[in-house]
Amino acid sequence: xxxxxxxxxxxxxxxxxxxxxxxxxxxxxxxxxxxxxxxxxxxxxxxxxxxxxxxxxxxxxxxxxxxxxxxxxxxxxxxxxxxxxxxxxxxxxxxxxxxxxxxxxxxxxxxxxxxxxxxxxxxxxxxxxxxxxxxxxxxxxxxxxxxxxxxxxxxxxxxxxxxxxxxxxxxxxxxxxxxxxxxxxxxxxxxxxxxxxxxxxxxxxxxxxxxxxxxxxxxxxxxxxxxxxxxxxxxxxxxxxxxxxxxxxxxxxxxxxxxxxxxxxx
Amino acid sequence: xxxxxxxxxxxxxxxxxxxxxxxxxxxxxxxxxxxxxxxxxxxxxxxxxxxxxxxxxxxxxxxxxxxxxxxxxxxxxxxxxxxxxxxxxxxxxxxxxxxxxxxxxxxxxxxxxxxxxxxxxxxxxxxxxxxxxxxxxxxxxxxxxxxxxxxxxxxxxxxxxxxxxxxxxxxxxxxxxxxxxxxxxxxxxxxxxxxxxxxxxxxxxxxxxxxxxxxxxxxxxxxxxxxxxxxxxxxxxxxxxxxxxxxxxxxxxxxxxxxxxxxxxxxxxxxxxxxxxxxxxxxxxxxxxx
Numbered sequence: 001x002x003x004x005x006x007x008x009x010x011x012x013x014x015x016x017x018x019x020x021x022x023x024x025x026x027x028x029x030x031x032x033x034x035x036x037x038x039x040x041x042x043x044x045x046x047x048x049x050x051x052x053x054x055x056x057x058x059x060x061x062x063x064x065x066x067x068x069x070x071x072x073x074x075x076x077x078x079x080x081x082x083x084x085x086x087x088x089x090x091x092x093x094x095x096x097x098x099x100x101x102x103x104x105x106x107x108x109x110x111x112x113x114x115x116x117x118x119x120x121x122x123x124x125x126x127x128x129x130x131x132x133x134x135x136x137x138x139x140x141x142x143x144x145x146x147x148x149x150x151x152x153x154x155x156x157x158x159x160x161x162x163x164x165x166x167x168x169x170x171x172x173x174x175x176x177x178x179x180x181x182x183x184x185x186x187x188x189x190x191x192x193x194x195x196x197x198x199x200x201x202x203x204x205x206x207x208x209x210x211x212x213x214x215x216x217x218x219x220x221x222x223x224x225x226x227x228x229x230x231x232x233x234x235x236x237x238x239x240x241x242x243x244x245x246x247x248x249x250x251x252x253x254x255x256x257x258x259x260x261x262x263x264x265x266x
Numbered sequence: 267x268x269x270x271x272x273x274x275x276x277x278x279x280x281x282x283x284x285x286x287x288x289x290x291x292x293x294x295x296x297x298x299x300x301x302x303x304x305x306x307x308x309x310x311x312x313x314x315x316x317x318x319x320x321x322x323x324x325x326x327x328x329x330x331x332x333x334x335x336x337x338x339x340x341x342x343x344x345x346x347x348x349x350x351x352x353x354x355x356x357x358x359x360x361x362x363x364x365x366x367x368x369x370x371x372x373x374x375x376x377x378x379x380x381x382x383x384x385x386x387x388x389x390x391x392x393x394x395x396x397x398x399x400x401x402x403x404x405x406x407x408x409x410x411x412x413x414x415x416x417x418x419x420x421x422x423x424x425x426x427x428x429x430x431x432x433x434x435x436x437x438x439x440x441x442x443x444x445x446x447x448x449x450x451x452x453x454x455x456x457x458x459x460x461x462x463x464x465x466x467x468x469x470x471x472x473x474x475x476x477x478x479x480x481x482x483x484x485x486x487x488x489x490x491x492x493x494x495x496x497x498x499x500x501x502x503x504x505x506x507x508x509x510x511x512x513x514x515x516x517x518x519x520x521x522x523x524x525x526x527x528x529x530x531x532x533x534x535x536x537x538x539x540x541x542x543x544x545x546x547x548x549x550x551x552x553x554x555x556x
Contacts, residue, residue, distance in 0.1 A: 110449070
């Protein structure tokens with residue numbers, strides 16, 4: 001199986017001094033869904049942003065390592081260019097234009113002139129994936145629920161015609177029933193297209209439900225990787241980093257305490 | 267009735283100038299404090315065009331409109347483009363410097379004395395009787411018509427065209443706009459161009475109605491409260507803000523003291539900043555203004 005994306009020894013520094021990533025290695029196989037797991041502050045979002053390209057506002061830089069996309073070195077490539085190559089990010093926060101309607105959110109996305117003239121057809125394609133959005137098409141996106149915003153964000157990313165879709169925190173802050181619906185929609189989209197997806201998640205349950213391969217990020221480094229069925233049974237990972245569904249979350253404080261003790265012993 | 271006509275004319279002037287502030291602020295959160303100077307530069311461009319290229323009023327005005335587009339584009343490409351991604355304060359201070367430079371340059375080129383633009387392009391600014399007791403000048407009538415058309419055009423553009431939507435989107439969330447492949451430089455250049463164009467139009471029409479000298483750039487400052495009362499990022503708000511300022515100004519001049527005319531907009535400005543700093547129709551959460 002070929003890899004669409006290969007990240008080797010990636011280091012990212014913010015504001016010239018704060019290093020967020022300490023040599024991240026990961027791969028995304030073509031046409032597969034790959035998960036990047038880890039706790040808050042582990043460097044997941046930074047990894048995605050580094051792949052999709054920073055802009056001047058971020059004050060961040062790739063200081064070492066490289067990113068290869070379809071065999072081509074794209075390290076440090078800036079934002080509009082990565083999109084033209086087919087790498088599209090669904091950001092964690094502020095993922096829709098709240099002052100635009102749902103239809104406008106899809107329409108505003110930059111496409112070529114030819115696609116621009118038949119955007120209505122493109123819009124309908126997105127509504128096939130997310131029928132719920134079709135009913136909301138003239139509603140301002142600021143009035144949507146979190147789940148609807150996530151669907152719209154994925155939809156508007158799809159309008160950019162990605163080969164590689166990067167999703168930052170698919171399930172964060174969403175009700176479980178909505179998460180299930182989005183998982184189902186994503187599976188459907190994945191089945192119909194040859195889209196490769198790199199999914200950042202805090203919830204192991206969501207990651208395992210979608211991805212075939214996973215990487216676990218801790219303190220700016222990949223600590224563990226493997227096929228999801230192997231990760232699923234890796235007891236240590238489940239207990240220490242990811243929580244095991246509802247039972248695991250209940251033990252969150254105990255886990256945190258254990259983690260701290262374990263670190264102190266090292 | 268004459269008072270009402272005066273209010274409508276002054277509202278149109280303030281509204282036409284204020285929409286330039288709104289356009290740039292809406293997409294980039296930058297206050298263009300050189301807008302008054304850019305407006306007068308538009309009028310001086312008409313002076314230059316009529317003296318050097320065409321003496322027919324319509325041709326001269328059309329050429330001036332084209333030149334103002336070039337000016338707006340150059341201001342963005344040569345100056346403000348470098349400020350993209352910098353703190354907003356840096357960009358605002360750059361516009362202050364630009365304003366001072368432009369003012370100096372205009373005095374150097376065209377001199378400090380008043381010029382009669384209307385006479386130079388043989389524009390007949392006849393007084394038109396709307397009714398028996400209400401009279402407005404031709405230029406003022408044009409001003410009202412142009413403001414109406416500019417607002418109609420801008421609203422249609424912002425809400426119905428894809429580039430207009432991109433302008434609104436970039437103003438709401440520039441990072442997401444970049445992540446969706448929208449070229450922010452194009453959006454900002456478009457905003458500066460439209461802003462300078464509408465400002466120059468206002469400059470041309472207001473100087474046709476009187477005379478031109480560099481100090482008329484103060485009209486730009488007086489229109490700024492209009493934009494702020496409306497909320498700085500709302501076009502309909504700017505129109506209403508212009509109405510409020512113009513009505514107060516005309517009424518106070520008529521019933522109290524003509525000397526108040528320069529003070530009124532700023533009294534309203536202070537009042538609105540105390541009571542409702544985000545303006546009548548502005549977006550409430552963004553108050554880290556410079």
